[in-house]
Amino acid sequence: MxxxxxxxxxxxxxxxxxxxxxxxxxxxxxxxxxxxxxxxxxxxxxxxxxxxxISKGDEVLTNGGILGKIAKISDDSDYAVLSLNDSTQITIKKDYIAAVLPKGSIQSL
The missing domain is CATH 1.20.5 (Single alpha-helices involved in coiled-coils or other helix-helix interfaces)
Incomplete structure (x- = not known):
């Protein structure tokens, strides 16, 4: 039905x-x-x-927003030493470098 x-x-x-x-x-x-x-x-x-x-002396920007100058870099290693100022250096993995900046960019800030 x-x-x-x-x-x-x-x-x-x-x-x-x-x-x-x-x-x-x-x-x-x-x-x-x-x-x-x-x-x-x-x-x-x-x-x-x-x-x-990238080579020694290049000014770079990391993915975290840190600006610095390459102080030491080696081809066989995946790490680079980044100089933030005259007395401060940090070691970062090369993969985290986002861009190479023009020379003098850090001084202009």
């Missing part, structure tokens, strides 16, 4: 729906590549080039 009858769906799935599904997966893959993967790999490559180009 209150329950309606349930009928089976017609047999067979049209082929157009599977092609639409494949097309949407390809579109999502392209969006993922161009919006996420490619920019991230570009940033990693730029940071790697930055790490290879």
């Amino acid at each position: 209150f329950i309606s009858n349930a009928y089976a769906a017609p047999a067979g799935v049209p082929g157009g729906e599977t092609m639409q599904m494949v097309f949407m997966l390809v579109i999502f893959g392209l969006i993922f590549y161009f919006m996420i993967f490619r920019p991230q790999s570009k940033r990693v490559k730029e940071h790697k080039n930055l790490m290879e180009s």
